[in-house]
Amino acid sequence: MRLLPLVMSVTTLAVGLAAQGGSSIRYGFLELQDTLYNAMDKVAPSTVTVQTFGGTRKVEGGKRPLTPPKMPKGTPPGGKKKKPPPLGMKGFLQSQGATTGIILSEDGWIIVSKFALNYDPTTILITLHDGRTFNAVRKGEDISRQIALVKIEAEGLPVPKFADPNKVKVGQWAFVLGRTFGAKDPSVHMGVVSATRRVFGRALQTDAYTSPANYGGPLIDIEGRVLGISVPMDASGRKANVGLYDSGIGFAASIADIQPLIERMKKGEVLHRGFLGIGFDMSHLGPGAKLKTVIEKSAAYKAGIRKSYTVLSIDGTKVLNNFHLQMLVGIKMAGDPVHLKVRKRNKEEFGVTVFLTKVPDAQMAAKKKAEAAADEPLPWEKDRK
Amino acid sequence: MRLLITFTASVVIAGVLVGQDRETFYAFNDRAPKTKLEKTISKVLPSIVKVHGASGLKTIQSYSTGIIVSKQGHILTLDLILVQVDRTKIVLHDGTVCEVDVYPAEEKCGVRMLKIKDGDFKKLKKPLVPMSISKKQKHRNGTFVVSLGNCFRLAEFSEKVSATLGVIVSRMNTGLRYRLMDVDYGGELIVTDAPNNPGHYGGGLFTIRGEWIGLNTKIVESTETNSQVSAAIPTSELAAYVERCIKKGRAGAVEPEDEVVVVPVHHGIKLFDHGRRVSPPAYVERVKRGSPGRKVGLKPDDLIVKIDRHTIRTCKDFRRILKLYKPGQTVQVTFKRGTKIKQSNMTFEEVK
Numbered sequence A: 001m002r003l004l005p006l007v008m009s010v011t012t013l014a015v016g017l018a019a020q021g022g023s024s025i026r027y028g029f030l031e032l033q034d035t036l037y038n039a040m041d042k043v044a045p046s047t048v049t050v051q052t053f054g055g056t057r058k059v060e061g062g063k064r065p066l067t068p069p070k071m072p073k074g075t076p077p078g079g080k081k082k083k084p085p086p087l088g089m090k091g092f093l094q095s096q097g098a099t100t101g102i103i104l105s106e107d108g109w110i111i112v113s114k115f116a117l118n119y120d121p122t123t124i125l126i127t128l129h130d131g132r133t134f135n136a137v138r139k140g141e142d143i144s145r146q147i148a149l150v151k152i153e154a155e156g157l158p159v160p161k162f163a164d165p166n167k168v169k170v171g172q173w174a175f176v177l178g179r180t181f182g183a184k185d186p187s188v189h190m191g192v193v194s195a196t197r198r199v200f201g202r203a204l205q206t207d208a209y210t211s212p213a214n215y216g217g218p219l220i221d222i223e224g225r226v227l228g229i230s231v232p233m234d235a236s237g238r239k240a241n242v243g244l245y246d247s248g249i250g251f252a253a254s255i256a257d258i259q260p261l262i263e264r265m266k267k268g269e270v271l272h273r274g275f276l277g278i279g280f281d282m283s284h285l286g287p288g289a290k291l292k293t294v295i296e297k298s299a300a301y302k303a304g305i306r307k308s309y310t311v312l313s314i315d316g317t318k319v320l321n322n323f324h325l326q327m328l329v330g331i332k333m334a335g336d337p338v339h340l341k342v343r344k345r346n347k348e349e350f351g352v353t354v355f356l357t358k359v360p361d362a363q364m365a366a367k368k369k370a371e372a373a374a375d376e377p378l379p380w381e382k383d384r385k
Numbered sequence B: 001m002r003l004l005i006t007f008t009a010s011v012v013i014a015g016v017l018v019g020q021d022r023e024t025f026y027a028f029n030d031r032a033p034k035t036k037l038e039k040t041i042s043k044v045l046p047s048i049v050k051v052h053g054a055s056g057l058k059t060i061q062s063y064s065t066g067i068i069v070s071k072q073g074h075i076l077t078l079d080l081i082l083v084q085v086d087r088t089k090i091v092l093h094d095g096t097v098c099e100v101d102v103y104p105a106e107e108k109c110g111v112r113m114l115k116i117k118d119g120d121f122k123k124l125k126k127p128l129v130p131m132s133i134s135k136k137q138k139h140r141n142g143t144f145v146v147s148l149g150n151c152f153r154l155a156e157f158s159e160k161v162s163a164t165l166g167v168i169v170s171r172m173n174t175g176l177r178y179r180l181m182d183v184d185y186g187g188e189l190i191v192t193d194a195p196n197n198p199g200h201y202g203g204g205l206f207t208i209r210g211e212w213i214g215l216n217t218k219i220v221e222s223t224e225t226n227s228q229v230s231a232a233i234p235t236s237e238l239a240a241y242v243e244r245c246i247k248k249g250r251a252g253a254v255e256p257e258d259e260v261v262v263v264p265v266h267h268g269i270k271l272f273d274h275g276r277r278v279s280p281p282a283y284v285e286r287v288k289r290g291s292p293g294r295k296v297g298l299k300p301d302d303l304i305v306k307i308d309r310h311t312i313r314t315c316k317d318f319r320r321i322l323k324l325y326k327p328g329q330t331v332q333v334t335f336k337r338g339t340k341i342k343q344s345n346m347t348f349e350e351v352k
Helices: A003-021 A029-046 A260-264 A322-330 A361-374 A380-385 B002-025 B036-047 B118-123 B235-248 B292-296 B316-323
Strands: A047-053 A098-103 A109-113 A122-126 A133-142 A147-151 A172-180 A189-195 A203-206 A216-222 A224-233 A250-253 A278-280 A290-293 A310-314 A336-344 A348-357 B048-052 B063-068 B072-077 B089-091 B098-104 B111-116 B142-147 B160-171 B177-179 B180-184 B191-192 B202-205 B212-216 B220-222 B228-236 B269-272 B286-287 B303-307 B330-337 B340-347
Touching: A029 A172, A029 B036, A029 B142, A047 A109, A047 B303, A098 A172, A098 A224, A109 A224, A122 B303, A133 B340, A147 A260, A147 B303, A172 A203, A172 A224, A172 A250, A203 A224, A216 B036, A278 A322, A278 B220, A290 A322, A290 B089, A310 A322, A336 B228, A348 B303, B036 B048, B036 B142, B063 B212, B072 B212, B072 B235, B098 B118, B111 B118, B111 B235, B118 B292, B160 B228, B212 B235, B228 B235, B286 B292, B292 B340, B303 B316
Parallel strands: none
Antiparallel strands: A047 A098, A047 A122, A098 A109, A109 A147, A122 A133, A133 A147, A172 A189, A172 A216, A189 A203, A189 B160, A203 A250, A216 A224, A224 A250, A278 A290, A290 A310, A310 A336, A336 A348, B048 B063, B048 B089, B063 B072, B072 B111, B089 B098, B098 B111, B142 B160, B142 B202, B160 B191, B177 B180, B177 B220, B191 B228, B202 B212, B212 B228, B220 B228, B269 B286, B303 B330, B330 B340
């Protein structure tokens, strides 16, 4: 009985100390450090340097001159003197430095980012981690994921472990490796997985800095498994967005779940995202997706779908609203069949199988024109016109 | 006895409560550091000073960060225009403002030494805490680092400078650009993904264990990637300058280096260079008989891709890289013939 207060006081002391100590951090950076080194060592031999030579195509942008243009001397009659145009890049000129690739199989299949091939290079060279250099042959591409396959004549290459992208949790550690700077060890950027199933389920989002310094490099987890390949993407998955360089919004296309597509790409196929050719009536909130426009000669038009029809289900999945249908079609690739259940204007329902096409060139041209119109022409350009 | 114990217990409880109250009431008081990173930062902070100078230019900040490197009051910072004689002041971590002497800059790395003026130095209440320079660095890519600096002049007087966390991205030796101008720095740089903002310049890059490994630079662009990089000059590159400044007291003006004389080399390789604005890849057009190129076995239509470790992407690169060599030197040439990659050694000759 005499001991009770003592016990009490000791307990109080312990509780008090614990309260003051707060939540102790179990894993400090020093423990994490060794784990990171191990993870890097597992994947580093499977990353390769991709160097390209030649090529003609210019990447869009670069409208402003690098050197000052000749301005007329003196004051022009009846007007202010024009200011010289600002220098520097308005758009961007893609760097031609080396990029990175990941070994996909022992017999020399290598997955690279489409970024490496944007210039249509005449020669692609792959340098392995041990310094051997090979000539690579360009094979298929997946435009929607911004990835491409190349093949080298080599055997017994180290293949990394690929993680299942469906088991990735938001907030887990993620590191991007790259081989642009040509050092012996790959460069590494630190971050976490920001989101899964971005860009119609094609990519993971990460806050590790991604830019040409590591495009084509693997996004790895703390156990040294490859989650995806770092690619230039924006949320629409259409183009490389220079505004996103090192911004903390990076995308990594998942590889482990697209084995059938990789088999198609190995045969040299160029894959595009699927295109149905419909426009939505945004006043319709569901159920089903109501169509406002159907583009002529598109896949949907050929299947007998016209405007003011309502799409009720796709491949047996009930369509909740316009956006839901957009999501469900966005997952598909060009050439994939989809089974649609459609309601006509007169409430009659019918089922039809549509083979998706790629986005027609005319459509792309219109989009480009609209994008160009959005860029306000600079004053001296106006004069020229 | 029982009373005493109860009293002790209540004192302990009260103490705990008061302790908690202090934390809530005086939010500006730091709590004691717990993790290794927190301990490191609080250990390192006293060595970091805020540098304020004059600047009449819009694009150049008048503030940066510096690091104390000696007990006599030597401070290393980045050489920006803001650092001017009689106009530069530093603020120690406890808020003391001191005037400084300005040493001649180190041209190669673009750093400058400052020294607290004797009058101010004598008034200091506490001794300075200098950082020691590590000359040998073996940190591999992926090492966690913390970068400290006064970014955007967020800290004034005794306010603490900002810390950003990242990893060593790479140690690289690549072409650099600063606002469309090429930067002439041949040494190695530590690239990190800890953000490096205006004002953070001149601050330090430290490992989690508290070792000083680099001095933050301006934000430069890599010509390799066209993207901006946060970089730091390794302390190993700075050691010589720092030692010289501390030893001599006032380091004299840096003697200009001998101009490098470029001796043209004879290789006998004529490239297919059509001389347009964009230089084409280095395809061989013809090779002179009996020349080093012929001895290597180069033939027309071969594509030269590498000389030693330098990648030859264009004919322009080829001409630029050759300036680095002298007659008599042997290099490894990598070239592509058809789909095969070949390598052989070539010895340059004198131009006759």
